[in-house]
Amino acid sequence: MTITADTTPDSTARLKRELKSAEARRRAMALALVAPLALFLLLIFVVPIGALLTRAVQNPEVVDALPKTVAALKAWDRKTPPADAAYAALATDLTAAQDGEAMGALARRLNTEIPGFRSLVAKTARAMPLADEQGHTLALAPAQTRARLIELDARWADTAYWQAIAKNGSRTSPFYLLAALDHRQDAFGHIGPTDPDEQIYVTVFARTFVISAVVTLLTLLLGYPLSYWISTLSERRANLVMVLVLIPFWTSILVRVAAWIVLLQSEGLVNHALMDLGLIREPLALLFNRIGVYISMTHILLPFMILPLYSVMKSIPSTYQRAAVSLGSHPFAAFWRVYVPQTYPGVGAGALLVFILALGYYITPALLGGPNDQMVSYYVAYFTNVTINWGMACALGALLLAATLVLYGVYGRFTRAKANAR
Structure with missing residues (x-):
C-alpha cells in the first residue's frame, strides 16, 4: 500500500500554522522557566543597583524643605546680597515646616556645604514665626523680615549661606560624586579640587586598587x-586535593579572619614558631x-584563583609540552612558551575574579588592618x-x-582580541 502526502495549499498552510504554534509554545515554556530567575535578578540585583545610582545624584533636601526660598x-x-523677598520666603518656609525629619535632613545637607x-x-527654625516681645505673631514686610533675621543671626547677611541654598535648588546634583573624587562645585557652577587637607577619597580609591x-x-x-601540580595528579588524588x-x-569569612587574629597576634602561633626557630628575637x-590584610585576604581569595586555573590546566594535553x-x-x-x-x-579569569572580589572587601581590613x-x-x-x-555612600559605591x-x-576586549588573533 502506498502512502501519499497531502501537498495541497490548504494542508501546507495548516502545517505551517501548526509548526509556528508549536514553536511559540516552546518559546513560552522556555520563558516561563526563566521568568523566576529573571524576576529574582530584577528585584535583588537590578533594582538595588538602580537605586544606588540614583541616590548618588539625588539632592531633594533643600527643595523639599525650602520650596519658596528656592x-x-x-x-x-x-554675587550681590539676595533680595528682601528671599528673606521673606525663608521665614515662610521655616514657619510652615512641620516635619522635623525634613528639617533635620535640610540641616545636615547644608552643614556639608558650610x-x-x-x-x-x-x-532660625526655633524662632519662627517671628513675633514681638508679647509673643504675638508679626506681619512684617520683606525688608523688615530681612532685618529681623539678620538681627537674629548675623550670618544671614553673609551671601555664602544663601549661595549654599541656591546651589542646592535642584533635586539632582553632582555634589556627592564630585566629593567622592575630591572635587567640588562652587556657587557659580565651576568644578575644582577640594582643599588639600580635605582630599582623602582619591587616596582611598588608590589604596583599594593597590x-x-x-x-x-x-x-x-x-x-x-x-x-x-593538581592538574598533573591522577583524578582520584586531584579530587582529594580540590576538596582540601x-x-x-x-x-x-568572619571565622577565618578571627583565626588569623589568633595566629598573627604578638603571642600568636606564627610569632612563637619564628622565635622558636631562632629567626626572630622579638614578635613581629x-x-x-x-601585612595582616595581605595574608588574610590572600588566604581567603586563593581558591577563587585556583578553580579557574585548574579548570583550564586540566584540559591542556601534556603531549604539547613533550x-x-x-x-x-x-x-x-617548552613550559614557558608552549x-x-x-x-x-584561566589566569585572566582568576585574576579578574580575585581583583573584583578584593575591591569590595570590608571585614578583613576592618579587623586586621x-x-x-x-x-x-x-x-x-x-x-x-x-x-x-546615603548620598555619599551611594556615590562611593557607584564609583566602585x-x-x-x-x-x-x-x-572582555582583551579576550576577544586574543580570540581574533588565533
Missing part, C-alpha cells in the same frame, strides 16, 4: 604552581597593618551606618561599581 533665589546672580549651617537652621592588585598577584603566585582547597568555603607586628622537548626545546622553555600561553584564559589600611567599603559602611549619609565594569570591559 523659587525666590532662581533669578539671583549669587560647617555650622546646622546650628543656624535650627536656631591592595586588590597585590592580593591578586599573591594569589596568582601561589595558585599557579598549585593548580599545575574548598574546605575554607565551609566556614564564614603582623596585626593591624597592611613534543616541544622532543624537538630540542629546553623543558623550561604551556603557559594556553593557561592565559590599621587606619591607613581601610578600603572604600569601610567608608561606604561608615556613611551608611554612622553618619546616615564603575571601576568594576571598566575592568570587566577591558578583560
